[in-house]
Amino acid sequence: MGGPGNWSTGDEVPETGTYTCTYCGPKGTGAMALKLAMEKIGMPYQHTGVATKTPPRQTFEKGATFPSCPNCTNHESGSDPTGWALCTRRWWEFWKGDMGTGDMGRGA
């Protein structure tokens, strides 16, 4: 997918720079989706799994292929939710602005 971030494992690196994974960590999309899902069913939310880890910061060269995030590659879902974003962009603001906060995680 295009846009400012969220490149997956195997995607081509669009520009040389330092990238971080947007899925893992306490502010990651994984944590946010789980939090919303828990709130919907009235359960208290606690960080678990990749939400407790520090997202990596790695430098990639333009034209290379994104690897799996070291935190997300063995995700308990069995899939690879890795989502790389350029560290120079404030990706969390993109997420808030582009996707809103209401529907994330619905039907996951």
Ligand SMILES: [Zn+2]
């Ligand atoms: Zn990750």
